[in-house]
Amino acid sequence: xxxxxxxxxxxxxxxxxxxxxxxxxxxxxxxxxxxxxxxxxxxxxxxxxxxxxxxxxxxxxxxxxxxxxxxxxxxxxxxxxxxxxxxxxxxxxxxxxxxxxxxxxxxxxxxxxxxxxxxxxxxxxxxxxxxxxxxxxxxxxxxxxxxxxxxxxxxxxxxxxxxxxxxxxxxxxxxxxxxxxxxxxxxxxxxxxxxxxxxxxxxxxxxxxxxxxxxxxxxxxxxxxxxxxxxxxxxxxxxxxxxxxxxxxxxxxxxxxxxxxxxxxxxxxxxxxxxxxxxxxxxxxxxxxxxxxxxxxxxxxxxxxxxxxxxxxxxxxxxxxxx
Numbered sequence: 001x002x003x004x005x006x007x008x009x010x011x012x013x014x015x016x017x018x019x020x021x022x023x024x025x026x027x028x029x030x031x032x033x034x035x036x037x038x039x040x041x042x043x044x045x046x047x048x049x050x051x052x053x054x055x056x057x058x059x060x061x062x063x064x065x066x067x068x069x070x071x072x073x074x075x076x077x078x079x080x081x082x083x084x085x086x087x088x089x090x091x092x093x094x095x096x097x098x099x100x101x102x103x104x105x106x107x108x109x110x111x112x113x114x115x116x117x118x119x120x121x122x123x124x125x126x127x128x129x130x131x132x133x134x135x136x137x138x139x140x141x142x143x144x145x146x147x148x149x150x151x152x153x154x155x156x157x158x159x160x161x162x163x164x165x166x167x168x169x170x171x172x173x174x175x176x177x178x179x180x181x182x183x184x185x186x187x188x189x190x191x192x193x194x195x196x197x198x199x200x201x202x203x204x205x206x207x208x209x210x211x212x213x214x215x216x217x218x219x220x221x222x223x224x225x226x227x228x229x230x231x232x233x234x235x236x237x238x239x240x241x242x243x244x245x246x247x248x249x250x251x252x253x254x255x256x257x258x259x260x261x262x263x264x265x266x267x268x269x270x271x272x273x274x275x276x277x278x279x280x281x282x283x284x285x286x287x288x289x290x291x292x293x294x295x296x297x298x299x300x301x302x303x304x305x306x307x308x309x310x311x312x313x314x315x316x317x318x319x320x321x322x323x
Contacts, residue, residue: 007044007176007208008065008098012037012074015060019281032280034060036232037074039307042176045202047209049223049240051216051255053277057232058212062178065210066100078176096122099169103181105161109153115139116149119168138167141204142197159190163197170201176208183218195222216259220244228252231288232280234307238316248310248318250293287321295322 014037019030035057042048050058063069064076067083076083078094086094102108109118119138120131136146142163153161162182169177179198183191199222201207213219219226220240227237228249236249247253254273273292278284284291290300299321307319 005044006041006077007079008042008210009077009080010038010040010061010064010074011077012039013061013064013071013076014038014073015064015069016072030281033232033283034280035064035071038229038232038234039074040227040234040237042208042210043224044175044208045206046224047202047211047222049211049213049219049226050229051213051219051226052229054214055277055280056229057280058229059180060232061229062100062180062210062212065178066098067094096172097175098178099172099174099176100178100180101162101165101169101182104185105158105165106153108165109161111153113152114149115151115153115156115164118153118164119149119171122168122172134171135167138171139164141170141201142167157190158186159194162186162194166194166197166201170205170207174207176210179209179211181213182211184213184215191218198222216255228255231278231283233288233319234317235289235320236318237307238311238318239314242311242314242316248316248323249289249320250295250322251289287319297321 013035015035016031016033019032038057038061040048050061052058060069064071070084078098083094113121116132116135119135123131123134135149139146139148144160144163144167153164156164182198183194186194195218198209202209209222211219211222220243223240225237225239226243227234228251229235230251236243236247236252243252247256251273273294275292278288278291284301286299286301286303287293287305290296293300303321305319305321307317309315309317310323
């Protein structure tokens with residue numbers, strides 16, 4: 001774990017949803033365990049990557065951080081304060097400090113508003129100085145011209161629209177930006193430009209990122225640390241270099257085995273899993289991953305492994321009976 005000050009912490013964050021459908025009054029309600037006892041730290045000025053299959057709980061974790069969902073248990077702390085206790089001006093400051101950039105820049109920008117209005121809207125709500133000047137500054141910082149403020153989103157390319165979304169996020173002097181698959185909808189050449197822009201902004205502004213993605217090459221490139229999520233739980237967390245060089249958890253090994261290597265001569269991991277992600281409505285007993293794990297032992301189906309530190313010097317954590 002980084003020695004830098006944590007801008008945001010999740011402590012045992014849990015979110016269970018009641019399953020829909022008809023239920024008789026005398027039956028026990030069923031719960032979907034979307035996020036289950038997740039603890040993470042995002043240091044100021046650094047990037048935490050969050051990876052895992054679709055349906056593993058990444059989106060729900062994001063909603064907890066953005067206060068779009070209230071946790072069933074646990075806490076989301078910003079500067080050490082529980083964000084779900086905030087109200088009034090304190091809540092407004094949190095909304096300014098934590099912003100988001102989504103996968104599809106076109107659907108996240110209102111087609112009826114000009115770019116300047118889109119970027120200025122959160123500034124006007126917060127009465128945060130001269131909106132016009134801050135809009136121009138934000139556009140310049142993302143590589144666009146201030147006169148672009150008079151145009152509509154449909155007049156821009158996909159890469160330019162994502163730059164506008166980033167400009168909206170940094171205009172409020174955000175300290176944490178949740179990046180939800182921010183480059184997956186872009187062409188490969190444009191992805192590299194946006195990634196470089198994000199890195200430059202982080203160095204210049206000291207902003208922290210939570211980078212959510214499926215592309216391991218992209219996540220490992222931009223992240224200082226990476227957390228691997230499976231069925232609502234964190235199964236491994238380590239520095240980007242450690243995870244790339246020696247993934248420990250069998251699920252992490254399988255993710256890297258399925259990814260294309262950066263160098264064609266690199267030897268890929270041989271860990272292969274079968275089957276699909278189990279239902280969060282009825283997760284397996286013991287280790288959630290054991291039905292798909294090629295190294296499963298009898299203990300794995302009976303005892304759920306705890307997420308434990310296996311390397312004190314780097315704060316590497318893994319939830320697996322093999323370690």
